[in-house]
Amino acid sequence: MKKMVGISLLMGVLLLGAYAEGVPEVPSKVSEDVDTSYAFGMVIGSDLKQTGLTFNYNAFVRGLKESLEDKETRFTMDDAVLKVQTAFMAAMAKRAEENRQKEQAFLEENSKKPGVTLTSSGLQYEVIIEGSGQKPGGSDMVRVNYKGTLTDGTVFDSSYSRGEPAEFPLDAVIPGWTEGIQLMSEGGFYRLYVPSKLAYGEQGAGSVIPPYATLIFEVELLSILEDPEAGLEETDEEALEEPVEEDADSAE
Numbered sequence: 327m328k329k330m331v332g333i334s335l336l337m338g339v340l341l342l343g344a345y346a347e348g349v350p351e352v353p354s355k356v357s358e359d360v361d362t363s364y365a366f367g368m369v370i371g372s373d374l375k376q377t378g379l380t381f382n383y384n385a386f387v388r389g390l391k392e393s394l395e396d397k398e399t400r401f402t403m404d405d406a407v408l409k410v411q412t413a414f415m416a417a418m419a420k421r422a423e424e425n426r427q428k429e430q431a432f433l434e435e436n437s438k439k440p441g442v443t444l445t446s447s448g449l450q451y452e453v454i455i456e457g458s459g460q461k462p463g464g465s466d467m468v469r470v471n472y473k474g475t476l477t478d479g480t481v482f483d484s485s486y487s488r489g490e491p492a493e494f495p496l497d498a499v500i501p502g503w504t505e506g507i508q509l510m511s512e513g514g515f516y517r518l519y520v521p522s523k524l525a526y527g528e529q530g531a532g533s534v535i536p537p538y539a540t541l542i543f544e545v546e547l548l549s550i551l552e553d554p555e556a557g558l559e560e561t562d563e564e565a566l567e568e569p570v571e572e573d574a575d576s577a578e
Contacts, residue, residue: 377417422528425538432477432540433521442519449505450519459512460550465497467551468507473544482534482541491548500525502541510547518543 374381389406392399401409437444441452462468471491474483485492496504502520510516520541522528530537 377414378421379413379417422537425536429522429538429540436519445505447505447524448521449502449524451506451509452517454517455515457511457514457547461511462496462508462550464504464508465495467493467495469493469548469551470507471546471548475542477540477542493551507545507547510545512547512549515546518545
């Protein structure tokens, strides 16, 4: 949080020199510093918009101007940073609660759709194509093709876009995947609706997956892979069980 605030404050200081003088209408031919200042404004505006905060632009410009000109400011820098951090935290908490309510409403409505099955854990799934092969165990290595989206349709991950299937052990992924893939048979194609409690919870994952995000996966279970270590262990055990041939000379 401190790093984010520090970057935002630095960008604000660099940008608001233009605001301190008043930004004119952008002419048809602009100088490089005007272009750069405008670009900073776009980046800062985009970042701050995502927080959900509202701003008093007059106070914003005044704080910047007084700081740039080394004038007496209303707060110490430590107090200013604390206020910014408090505002960010409050905005994040508000957005998280909104996401929680949206998720609850989505899951309740989605569970009523024809073809959607709800498990005891809260996982929801649809069978698009039923497979005819074996079902994997909870620690099996599997080979799958998949696409992951948020409930608004935003694609956050896809093996299709990478051009090759993914391989991983089922005990090394989010709980919703571990449970969902075990419902499938090889050759199956399911749609999994993974609630946040079986995915990334109230924290989310970076800037891609927000807090309280239900994840929707379209998954093809291509095959269950043999564990290479298991094969080595079996070979070692067989080798230990084989009798050791005695040397011909020592046997005489």
